[in-house]
Amino acid sequence: MSMTNNYELYKVFYWAAKTGSLTKAAKNLYLTQPSVSHAIKQLEERFGIALFYRNSKGVTLTQEGAVLYSYIEQSQILISLAEEKMAALKNLDSGELRIGGSDSLFKHYLLPYLEDYHHNHPGIRLHLNHGTTPEIITFLKEGRIDLGVVRMPIHDSQLEVRESIKLQDCFVTGARYAELRGVVLSLDKLLQYPVILFSRNSRARMAITELFQNYGYTLKPEIEVGSVELLIEFARKGLGISYVTREFVAKELEEGSLFEIQLDVQLPPTHVGIMTMRNMPLSRAASSFIALVQ
Amino acid sequence: MSMTNNYELYKVFYWAAKTGSLTKAAKNLYLTQPSVSHAIKQLEERFGIALFYRNSKGVTLTQEGAVLYSYIEQSQILISLAEEKMAALKNLDSGELRIGGSDSLFKHYLLPYLEDYHHNHPGIRLHLNHGTTPEIITFLKEGRIDLGVVRMPIHDSQLEVRESIKLQDCFVTGARYAELRGVVLSLDKLLQYPVILFSRNSRARMAITELFQNYGYTLKPEIEVGSVELLIEFARKGLGISYVTREFVAKELEEGSLFEIQLDVQLPPTHVGIMTMRNMPLSRAASSFIALVQ
DNA sequence: TATTTGTCATAGACATGATCTATAGCTCCT
């Protein structure tokens, strides 16, 4: 077997052939001419074939040397391209970033970061995958995404979770129920009003349902809708009281088209968690994005 | 200035990625596992990018590692092909052999060697270039042929000439001049018969013309023909006395369709010379062919 | 024709760095 096939010799060969001069090759490689001479000799001895004609003006390839060069040239070009590509990846001039999360988190939480990131690194291709929390975790474990953005808590020993901003869910409604403005409601009082919940089996919905159960009540929504947008819209139009994330309705609260219902119990806050695979190096793109978000 | 981008590291990387295991890579490379581990680490530090996920079952490529692999894999495959090709060239399983010479030498001198060589090395492509001696020398110097086969003497300091078999030119004729069989002729007597010479300005023709001049005679051919075949044919048909190389008419002399004219002077013998460029390594194919001929 | 200036080759000294052995830490599986 080819024990010490030093591939380094091919680099020397490449430059010697390309420049037609051992001296020039040496300069390109930051070596001395005898080193290059020695390297070429090694190759020639390994193959048992002369690769160059030596003359007083430099070197030219023999027939066999030209054959070797036709392969080695391509090989060296590929390596150069690889090195350029790696430099680009390091500088975040290229690459891709694959994020998993819910649509609402993308729209209301990640969007400004995504815009910022894309602006600073236009060469990085962004892939957004939406899904439920279990789906996102599966994507992560299958290597289909680099990071997942979901609500805490997450308990999975394979995952590393970074806690990001706190979110507070709350009940909101619009002018139709103006009498509730400034009033502190108990849970059972609240249930006398039509409640609008997110239809999908989201973590937030499970949490609030459980909270009502702990107090001995059953939370059964009058209306179920499929998006945060509709939760907001329905509450504004007076169809009922929507359970939403306060931070996601900041605009409506400020302009007064929605107001928050005060309750006599504290609704539990949740945090956004940024999940990655534990013990797996992050891609440059992913780690720089996480640094941006945190 | 260890600018030394050790390309050897790519080979290690290639095998680590290909086998998905540093241990297996080490076995393939006849190294130890720590060496491979160290090599990968060096690459990762050079790029500032993690290339592998390490886990208890081995290693798998990171996104960036996979990008690198896509280039390096091609590069390594090319190098493998190059090494196979060089081995084939060394074993004379492939390659080409370009010979220059006159048509008559090809046909009457080289043909059996060419057949033999082609039989033993069917992978070597043969290129035959015919031309006059000066043309052959030019071809050699331009690198268009590997060796030239011409008549001696050759005087050119750039060329290395190997003397091959001796050839003896002579005058022959056929039954029409049967009265000359066994007779020793002088040069002037010979000139009373129609002489047939090669039309092209060959070395052989120049030599015989000069010989006649040295004796005070002028050799002027009755007929000039363009090939050795016609020299033979015309002499057989009784059109005159042809000046040919004895070895090239061996068959006709033996079967008696031609006989040699005895002269009272010794015609100078010539040798076949095999020319190559001095100070230039021969291709494997060329040197093995020369060894066969000599 | 002698001189200069370029080329590559050779020899021997040196030091870098590739590789080894030994060991530890980790995860998974029995």
Add this chain to the structure above:
DNA sequence: AGGAGCTATAGATCATGTCTATGACAAATA
């Protein structure tokens, strides 16, 4: 809990890549 895979780390060793100095040769120059 123990064993059987992995890979990572540390430190010693020595192979070999690289250097300096020099030679031989050829071509351009004067």
